[in-house]
Amino acid sequence: xxxxxxxxxxxxxxxxxxxxxxxxxxxxxxxxxxxxxxxxxxxxxxxxxxxxxxxxxxxxxxxxxxxxxxxxxxxxxxxxxxxxxxxxxxxxxxxxxxxxxxxxxxxxxxxxxxxxxxxxxxxxxxxxxxxxxxxxxxxxxxxxxxxxxxxxxxxxxxxxxxxxxxxxxxxxxxxxxxxxxxxxxxxxxxxxxxxxxxxxxxxxxxxxxxxxxxxxxxxxxxxxxxxxxxxxxxxxxxxxxxxxxxxxxxxxxxxxxxxxxxxxxxxxxxxxxxxxxxxxxxxxxxxxxxxxxxxxxx
Amino acid sequence: xxxxxxxxxxxxxxxxxxxxxxxxxxxxxxxxxxxxxxxxxxxxxxxxxxxxxxxxxxxxxxxxxxxxxxxxxxxxxxxxxxxxxxxxxxxxxxxxxxxxxxxxxxxxxxxxxxxxxxxxxxxxxxxxxxxxxxxxxxxxxxxxxxxxxxxxxxxxxxxxxxxxxxxxxxxxxxxxxxxxxxxxxxxxxxxxxxxxxxxxxxxxxxxxxxxxxxxxxxxxxxxxxxxxxxxxxxxxxxxxxxxxxxxxxxxxxxxxxxxxxxxxxxxxxxxxxxxxxxxxxxxxxxxxxxxxxxxxxxxxxxxxxxxxxxxxxxxxxxxxxxxxxxxxxxxxxxxxxxxxxxxxxxxxxxxxxxx
Numbered sequence: 001x002x003x004x005x006x007x008x009x010x011x012x013x014x015x016x017x018x019x020x021x022x023x024x025x026x027x028x029x030x031x032x033x034x035x036x037x038x039x040x041x042x043x044x045x046x047x048x049x050x051x052x053x054x055x056x057x058x059x060x061x062x063x064x065x066x067x068x069x070x071x072x073x074x075x076x077x078x079x080x081x082x083x084x085x086x087x088x089x090x091x092x093x094x095x096x097x098x099x100x101x102x103x104x105x106x107x108x109x110x111x112x113x114x115x116x117x118x119x120x121x122x123x124x125x126x127x128x129x130x131x132x133x134x135x136x137x138x139x140x141x142x143x144x145x146x147x148x149x150x151x152x153x154x155x156x157x158x159x160x161x162x163x164x165x166x167x168x169x170x171x172x173x174x175x176x177x178x179x180x181x182x183x184x185x186x187x188x189x190x191x192x193x194x195x196x197x198x199x200x201x202x203x204x205x206x207x208x209x210x211x212x213x214x215x216x217x218x219x220x221x222x223x224x225x226x227x228x229x230x231x232x233x234x235x236x237x238x239x240x241x242x243x244x245x246x247x248x249x250x251x252x253x254x255x256x257x258x259x260x261x262x263x264x265x266x267x268x269x270x271x272x273x274x275x276x277x278x279x280x281x282x283x284x285x286x287x288x289x290x291x292x293x294x295x296x297x298x
Numbered sequence: 299x300x301x302x303x304x305x306x307x308x309x310x311x312x313x314x315x316x317x318x319x320x321x322x323x324x325x326x327x328x329x330x331x332x333x334x335x336x337x338x339x340x341x342x343x344x345x346x347x348x349x350x351x352x353x354x355x356x357x358x359x360x361x362x363x364x365x366x367x368x369x370x371x372x373x374x375x376x377x378x379x380x381x382x383x384x385x386x387x388x389x390x391x392x393x394x395x396x397x398x399x400x401x402x403x404x405x406x407x408x409x410x411x412x413x414x415x416x417x418x419x420x421x422x423x424x425x426x427x428x429x430x431x432x433x434x435x436x437x438x439x440x441x442x443x444x445x446x447x448x449x450x451x452x453x454x455x456x457x458x459x460x461x462x463x464x465x466x467x468x469x470x471x472x473x474x475x476x477x478x479x480x481x482x483x484x485x486x487x488x489x490x491x492x493x494x495x496x497x498x499x500x501x502x503x504x505x506x507x508x509x510x511x512x513x514x515x516x517x518x519x520x521x522x523x524x525x526x527x528x529x530x531x532x533x534x535x536x537x538x539x540x541x542x543x544x545x546x547x548x549x550x551x552x553x554x555x556x557x558x559x560x561x562x563x564x565x566x567x568x569x570x571x572x573x574x575x576x577x578x579x580x581x582x583x584x585x586x587x588x589x590x591x592x593x594x595x596x597x598x599x600x601x602x603x604x605x606x607x608x609x610x611x612x613x614x615x616x617x618x619x620x621x622x623x624x625x626x627x628x629x630x631x632x633x634x635x636x637x638x639x640x641x642x643x644x645x646x647x648x649x650x651x652x653x
Contacts, residue, residue, distance in 0.1 A: 039431050090629045097377050100434055101570055102628045104563055108621030115614045226442075229435050237431070265450055272446035275439035282424045282436050 006138050011259040012252055017145040017214075019251015020152035025207040026228040026235070026243035027159060028200035034176040034238050035196035038088060039096075041103040043204055044225015045110035050076055050205020051212040051221060052118050055125060065128045072205050080201035084194050111222055122218040129213065148210045155206055156244055159199070163240070168195060176238070227254075230274035233281055236291020245289065250274050312499050331484055336477055348592045351476045357588045358483035359544050362490050364568045364580035366537025369494060371566070372574035373503065374530040375510030376425055380418075380437035381565045383444035384535050386557030388414040388542025390448065390455055393463045393552050403466030407543045414539025415532040417444070422531030426524045441559050448554035460553025463546050479548055486544065490537060495577050497533070506530050510575070538565075567620070571627050573634025582635040590623065591616050 025047055032040045053075050057068035087102050133142040163169040174182040175192040183189050208221065228243075231250045235242025258270030287293045305311040315321040339351040367381050378384075392410035395401040401409070421440040425433050448455050455461065465474045473479045497503045505526045508516035517523050546552045564587060572583020594616055631638065 039434065087625055087629070094628075094632060096431060096434075097371065097570070097574070098628050098632060100377065100431075101566060102625055104566070105621045105624030105628070108563070108617055109625065112614045112618035112621065116611060116618070226438070229438065233432075233435060266452070268446065268450060272442055275442045278439045279421070279424070279436060279443070282428065282432060282439075286424065286427050286432060 007259070008256075009139055011255045013139060013141055014145070015252035015255030016248060017149050017251070018211075018255065019248040020149050021207045021211050021247075022227055022231050022251050023244040023247025024152045024155055024210075025204050025225060026231040026247045027156065027240060028203040028207075029228045029232055030235075030238065030240055030243040031172075031196050031203075032200045033232075034240070035172055036088070036193050038099050038103065040200070041100065042083075042107035042110060042225070043200070043228055044222040045107045045114075046076070046079070046201045046204035047208035047211070047225050048114055048217075048219070048222045049079060049110055049208075050201070051208030051217045052114055054205070054209045055123060055212065055217060056118070058126060059123075069209065072209065073202050076201040076205040077198045080198035081194055083201070084197035088197070089190070089193070107222070111219065115219055120219045122216050124216040125213050144213055148214060151206070151210055155203060159203070160240075168192075172196065227274055230278040230281075232288075233278050234288055236288030238292055239288070239290035242288055242290035250277065253277060314495055314499075328488065332481070336480070339477075346592070347595070349476070351480060353588060353592065355476060355480050355483055355548060357585055358480070358487045359541050359548065360565075360568065360584045360588060361487050361581055362544070363538040363541035363565060364572070364584045365490050365494050365577070366534040366541070367565050368569045368572075368574065368577070368580040369497070369506070369537070370530050370534035372569055372576070372579065373498060373510060374506040374527060375513075376422075376527060376530060377434040377566075378437040378531075378534070379434055379559070379562050379566070380421060380440035380444070381534075381538050382557050382559060382561030382563075383441040383448075384414050384418050384538045385542035385545065385561065385565075386448055386552075386554065387417050387444060388539030389546035389552045389557065390461070390542075391539070392543030393461045393546045394454065396466065396547070397461065397463055403468060403547070407540060410543035410546075411536040411539040414542065415536040418535025418538075419528055419532045422528050422535075425527045425531065438559075438562075441562055445554060445558060448557065456553070458553065458555075460551050460555075462551050463549075465550070466547055473547075483544060483548075486540065490540070491577060491581070494537075498577070502526070502529065507575075564620075567624050571624070571634055573636030576634070576636035578639060579634050579636035582639065586635065590620070594619060 025043060028046070029040055029043050032038055050072055054068050054072040057063045057071055058065060061068075063071070083106060087106055088099070091099055091102055129147040130143045133140050134146070135141075163173060171182065171187045172192050172195065174185070174187060175189055179189055182192075204225070207224075208217070211217075211221065211224065227250065228247070231246040232243055233246070234249060235244070235246030254270050254273045257273040261269045261273075281288065310316075315324065335354060336351070339349075339354070342350040363381065363385055367378060370376050370378055388410040391413040392406045395406040395409055396403060421437060424436045428436065449458060451457075465472065465479065467473060468482070471478075473482055498507070505516065505521045506529075508519065508521055509523060509526055513523060542557075545556070549556070568583035568587045569580055570583070571586055572581065573579030595612075598612055598615070627634070
């Protein structure tokens, strides 16, 4: 392969891996939006909290990674429940801006709690996956990346099956489609709301742990959560398939734009490119690739 | 003695000052702000341990911005998470025109407003097709894009170091102290408040409120949604741009650090805590939000005896309290301070016969 081509493929592969984590977090985001019509601006903080809890369990309590992972999941479930019960449930029926603002307030609170406990220094996960990079025809991929991609895809598959076949998953889809109808069929909508927040917190925590293994974690990991916005807008706010494809696309796109445009704009294109894409999508196709267009009848 | 306020004509209903007493109180307040505050500022400063004059200036600047956001979010129902960055646009415009192009302050400040209005309207275009949720995301993207431009367009904005700005002078009168600058801010605050209050009484203002309450009905009634939404974005950004211009010349240095997402969130918190859609709300909310960190300092100092390293985490504690305040306000006082003010006032007006 020519060097230019190699560079391109390398960028795509890296983007794909980061994108798979975006997809995972975006999945959590869309889940909450679908079930409860809440835009969760604290999604990034779920990522942050999950990653720090897992790291702390490993480093301070010397628990093996597998157990730390499971305990983090348990913790995330509790976090999701608490958040839903304490802040979102009192606001059911309030205007959109109130609900958006409360998640922003929540983000601030979670972020400052993390800072109080763990500081702002960057922390590195102990190596969990094998370190030796793989070399395939000149494309170098470290094994962490492959594991991340694998895990992200695994979790997405698990949740896809969950929504398709499990009782709770079907109930969640029903609630998303029509709250009143599902309530009259005996589905407890409140319970569904709580489950949505739990699952969302869990997938975000998984995303946080995966990305922490690649880059290490510090407080800016919360900004990661903001990157799900371009992903979900591209895919359509209320589409789970859209979230997954949107996440992957944004990951690849930002990496390519960063790789090729950084020299012209003095660095950091990666951080802003997804948002430029976002604005463009909103202007030409506001409901994304797979979102339901809202049709208003008077 | 009247037992309440009863309007018998529309003119009566639309008055800004419904009774003579309100007018007198308002006159007294403005007189105090012009003549009284400078005198009580220094004794109060030594009492509270922070510069009251500086706080008054900051409150004034942010009230202008909060009025702008209140017009957009409170009165037209369009959520903006980009007002922090829009303020930055205003600050940089005024700074560049004043320092690099040598424009007089009289021109650079309105120009800051106009440029910001233009930028705001560009990002407001999606508002035609999008509802609240999407708009919040679009303006958040605006925040990040403008933030990036401010940081990386080094030839224009000075990059991370920022730009140094001088205090201006008006008609040979140098606004070189906090007190002198205070009068400039005060005049702009009063003008912007009057304009906002009057705007809401006009056809334009009523159209905006109609859009907020039910935009489909408004459109059926003949309100041009796109025009008024864009207009709201424009006026709102103009306000916040002027606030940015005033901030630039007051702070003496502008850099991207001042205009982050955090500022946008603070602006939203100001109008929500103050009371969405109330002119008073922007004022109350701003006073509350600007004073909150300073007032937090007092318990922190008390606690510092027992926990000596509390100052190291003061910034974080401030954010924690800030977040909690937002959440608690939204849950327990969703209508904001202005609504509370109206209930208290109504209670005392009719006291002791409140029924």
